[in-house]
Amino acid sequence: MSTSTMSTFNQALIRVLPSGRKLVIGIPFLWLFLFFMLPFFLVMKISFSEAAVSIPPYSEIYNFVDQKLQVLLNLGNYSLLAADDLYISAYLGSLKIALLSTLMCLLIGFPMAYGISKTRKEMQNVLLLLIMMPTWTAILIRVYAWMGILSNNGLLNAFLMWSGLTSSPIEILNTNTAVYIGVVYAYLPFMVLPLYANLVKHDQSLLEAASDLGSSNFNSFWKITVPLAKNGIIAGSMLVFIPVVGEFVIPELLGGPETLMIGRVLWQEFFNNRDWPVASALAVVMLAILIIPILLFNRSQAKEMEARA
Amino acid sequence: MKRFSFSTLMLVLGLLFIYLPMLILVIYSFNASKLVTVWGGWSLKWYLGLLDNTQLMGSVARSLEIACYTAVAAVALGTLAAFVLTRVTRFKGRTLFGGLVTAPLVMPEVITGLSLLLLFVAMAQMIGWPMERGIVTIWIAHTTFCAAYVAVVVSARLRELDLSIEEAAMDLGARPLKVFFLITIPMIAPSLAAGGMMAFALSLDDLVLASFVSGPGSTTLPMEVFSAVRLGVKPEINAVASLILLAVSVVTFMVWYFSRKAEMNRKRAIQEAMDQTASEAWQPQPQQS
Numbered sequence: 015m016s017t018s019t020m021s022t023f024n025q026a027l028i029r030v031l032p033s034g035r036k037l038v039i040g041i042p043f044l045w046l047f048l049f050f051m052l053p054f055f056l057v058m059k060i061s062f063s064e065a066a067v068s069i070p071p072y073s074e075i076y077n078f079v080d081q082k083l084q085v086l087l088n089l090g091n092y093s094l095l096a097a098d099d100l101y102i103s104a105y106l107g108s109l110k111i112a113l114l115s116t117l118m119c120l121l122i123g124f125p126m127a128y129g130i131s132k133t134r135k136e137m138q139n140v141l142l143l144l145i146m147m148p149t150w151t152a153i154l155i156r157v158y159a160w161m162g163i164l165s166n167n168g169l170l171n172a173f174l175m176w177s178g179l180t181s182s183p184i185e186i187l188n189t190n191t192a193v194y195i196g197v198v199y200a201y202l203p204f205m206v207l208p209l210y211a212n213l214v215k216h217d218q219s220l221l222e223a224a225s226d227l228g229s230s231n232f233n234s235f236w237k238i239t240v241p242l243a244k245n246g247i248i249a250g251s252m253l254v255f256i257p258v259v260g261e262f263v264i265p266e267l268l269g270g271p272e273t274l275m276i277g278r279v280l281w282q283e284f285f286n287n288r289d290w291p292v293a294s295a296l297a298v299v300m301l302a303i304l305i306i307p308i309l310l311f312n313r314s315q316a317k318e319m320e321a322r323a
Numbered sequence: 324m325k326r327f328s329f330s331t332l333m334l335v336l337g338l339l340f341i342y343l344p345m346l347i348l349v350i351y352s353f354n355a356s357k358l359v360t361v362w363g364g365w366s367l368k369w370y371l372g373l374l375d376n377t378q379l380m381g382s383v384a385r386s387l388e389i390a391c392y393t394a395v396a397a398v399a400l401g402t403l404a405a406f407v408l409t410r411v412t413r414f415k416g417r418t419l420f421g422g423l424v425t426a427p428l429v430m431p432e433v434i435t436g437l438s439l440l441l442l443f444v445a446m447a448q449m450i451g452w453p454m455e456r457g458i459v460t461i462w463i464a465h466t467t468f469c470a471a472y473v474a475v476v477v478s479a480r481l482r483e484l485d486l487s488i489e490e491a492a493m494d495l496g497a498r499p500l501k502v503f504f505l506i507t508i509p510m511i512a513p514s515l516a517a518g519g520m521m522a523f524a525l526s527l528d529d530l531v532l533a534s535f536v537s538g539p540g541s542t543t544l545p546m547e548v549f550s551a552v553r554l555g556v557k558p559e560i561n562a563v564a565s566l567i568l569l570a571v572s573v574v575t576f577m578v579w580y581f582s583r584k585a586e587m588n589r590k591r592a593i594q595e596a597m598d599q600t601a602s603e604a605w606q607p608q609p610q611q612s
Contacts, residue, residue, distance in 0.1 A: 034499060039414060042404040042470070046423040049467045053438030056445055070444045126337040129330035141334070143579045148341055150524035151571045154545050154552070155564040159344040162351065162556045169347060202341065252429060260431020262531055267552060277433045284437065285534075294441070297434045308426055315425045316418075 054301070061294035062087045072290050091295035100279070101296065105303070107274040111190070111265075112258040115197040116205075119254050120247065122198070123205035127246075128239075130206070131213040142210065149203045157196050157267050164192050164268070188270035196264040201257070205250040212246025212318075213239070245314050252311035256304055276300055345568060352561035369562035379547055379563070386544040389458055390526040393465040397522035398515055400466060401473025406503075408474065409481040427471040436535030439464050443536060456538035464536045465526040472525060473518035480514035481507075510589075513582035520578045524571050 063072040076085045095101045130141045148156060163169045164187040171183040186192050216239065224234040240247075262277040269275070276296060284293040352370075356363025373379060404424045414420075427435065443453055443460050453460055488510070492502045508515070530545040537543065544567075551560050 035411065038403060039407050039411060039420070042400055042407065043416075043420055043423070045400055045470075046404075046420075046467070049439065049442070049463055050423060050427060050435075053435075053442040056441040057434075057438045060441055070448075122333065122337055122340075125330040125333035129334035132330065139579075139583065141338075143575070144338055145341075147572060147575045148345075150521060150528075150575055151345075152528040152545060152548075152564075152567055154528065154530055154548060155348070155567055156345065158548075158552050158556070158560065158564060159348040161552070162561075163344055163347060165556065199340065199344070202337065206337075256429040257431055260433050262433055263549075277431060280433050280437070290441075293437060297437050300431065301434060304431070308429060309422075311429050312422045312425050316421055 057294045057297050060291055061091055061298045062089070063291050064088050064090065065289050065291050070290065071288055088291070091291050092299075094292065095295055095299060100274070101276075104274040104276045104279045105299070108259045108261075108276040109303070111193060111197065111275060112255050112261075115194055115201065115258055116251050116255045118194070118198050119202050119205040120251060123202055123209055123250065124243075124247075126202075127206045127209035127213050130210050131216075138214070142207075145203050145206050145210075149207075153200050154263055156200060157264055160192070160196055160199065161187060161267060164195070187268065190269065190273055192268040192270075193265050193273050193275075196268040197258055197261065200264060201254040204253040208249040208253060208318075209243065209246045212243050212249075216242055245318050248310060248314040249318065252307055252314070256307050256311065259304060260300060348561060349565045349568065352558070352565040354558060354561075357558065369558045370566075372559060373562055373566075376559070379544075382542050382544045382547040385458065385541065386527055389461050389465065389543065390523045392458075392462045393469055393526035394519045394523040396462070396466040397469035397473050397526075398519045401470040401518055401522075402477050402511075402515060404470060404474040405478035405481055406507075409478050424471055424474050427468040428475070430468075432529075432531035433535075435468065436464070436532045439467075439532070440535045456536055457541035460536040460538070461533050461541065461543065464532045465522075465529060468532070469522035469525050472521050476518045476521065477511060477514050480511045484510055513585040517578045517582055520574050524574060527567070527571075 059075060060072055063075045065071060066073045073088075075087060076083060078084075126145075130138055130145075133141065161168075165171075166183045166185060166187070168187070170186065171180075174180050175183065186195075220238055220242075221234050224238055225231070229237070260277040260280075261275060262281050265273045265275040265278045266281070269278075280293050280296045280300070283289050283296060353365050353367065354361075354363055355366030355368065404420075408421060408424060411417075439460075440456075443456060447453060484507070489502050489506055492506050493499070497505070528545060529543075530549050533543045534546055534549075537546070544563075548560060548563060551557060
């Protein structure tokens with residue numbers, strides 16, 4: 015092969031192949047589109063189908079007979095969700111548990127993050143490691159650890175009876191209290207980490223200036239630190255609130271029969287009742303509720319990225 | 324000063340709250356008594372019993388295999404995504420891209436799991452793949468959400484990198500690909516390692532996604548543990564849980580230690596280079612003249 019044919023071949027190849035830039039953007043985009051975004055449309059589609067005794071267990075929503083395309087949208091799953099108290103109270107229960115535990119995480123996590131940001135630099139690294147380590151450890155195991163502690167003959171009740179606070183064991187495991195403990199326990203690090211990342215960037219001279227001008231510690235904390243930490247607070251709260259709404263493991267292991275959470279109901283519809291269309295409808299409604307918090311989270315992430323650049 | 328001591332107190336209490344339950348779990352895994360709430364002296368029998376449990380050992384091997392594949396793929400995909408987010412500033416659909424990268428961090432797992440399963444079922448009907456769900460489908464599910472974590476870690480590092488080093492290399496005629504592999508990758512290597520370890524740990528943990536997209540005969544370790552835990556606290560599970568805690572702690576500590584060491588080496592090298600140029604520039608040279 016002569017050099018000239020070689021170079022024309024190369025030019026043709028360059029024209030056919032996507033440029034490096036397109037490839038760099040294209041690969042992650044395509045993967046995320048195919049395995050993250052596209053599936054949501056499928057969930058939406060199947061939420062309009064009917065449950066059927068077949069493999070897969072749902073009916074097709076369109077058919078093509080005699081050159082006519084028929085699309086059958088079955089709204090039955092959604093009217094079922096609206097009509098049955100179980101689903102509505104499960105959504106409300108999830109939102110309530112998520113909201114309250116986000117608040118508790120914020121109240122506990124903010125002083126912790128603040129405390130870390132005020133220590134020496136080497137100490138900060140060690141403390142961050144201590145906070146980060148549990149997030150890499152199976153949530154299943156950390157929740158399981160509480161099962162042994164909270165049970166009727168567990169350590170907590172043994173301690174309460176030994177100290178004379180109660181005479182008989184209090185039922186904590188399999189109640190909503192246990193769910194709150196478990197959720198705060200599991201999600202606390204996700205609140206502390208973004209708060210710390212934000213607080214550590216604060217300019218200390220602002221606080222010094224305020225105190226020189228006679229502002230009390232509490233006043234400058236409330237008027238300077240908290241507003242500056244806004245993006246961190248939003249990011250941390252969303253990192254807790256959104257996943258907790260759909261949480262399955264914690265209510266299943268620590269909660270009782272009265273703990274109605276939507277993630278658990280969806281799981282039961284899917285695995286126990288094998289009703290894929292109803293499970294899909296539950297997921298679509300959950301996503302509709304969460305879309306605003308998710309957008310808020312994405313925006314705070316984008317802002318955080320700009321702030322650092 | 325008062326607020327400072329309050330936050331320190333909360334920090335100590337918070338850390339106790341995080342670590343005490345795990346410590347109790349580990350202590351009780353050495354309990355000789357079959358009753359999980361009664362202390363019957365120290366024993367290793369639950370650990371030794373694990374070795375005979377072939378079903379459990381099979382699921383451990385499967386989980387480790389998936390976690391390895393996931394770590395590799397998530398680092399590759401997450402680094403690409405982070406690079407696009409930090410270096411390619413303008414292109415069509417950038418906002419959508421940013422959203423797609425960060426949304427998996429918060430998306431409830433039941434939604435992601437269900438939607439991926441429906442995708443795999445639809446794909447099997449349309450193109451005949453995947454014929455059966457198992458390791459590959461779990462790997463795809465894990466890679467998708469772990470890549471988001473890697474992207475966050477790596478993009479934080481990419482953003483604080485000095486762009487002038489990459490620009491200097493390009494000015495000297497290096498092609499972008501060469502710059503990326505010879506300059507950028509070595510500089511972000513610690514965060515790549517951290518991201519990879521994180522993906523490994525997250526994949527090893529995951530119960531919900533794996534439950535949705537796994538098929539018959541591909542039970543992972545968390546699925547095995549979950550079905551046992553549902554029936555209550557058991558000493559064997561205490562032992563498994565303690566081993567997982569140990570493995571994750573060692574891995575986390577290693578990541579932390581090596582990334583710190585690399586960071587310190589880098590800082591020292593920069594300092595030395597600066598000292599050297601400074602001393603050379605200030606060298607008085609009257610002897611020669």
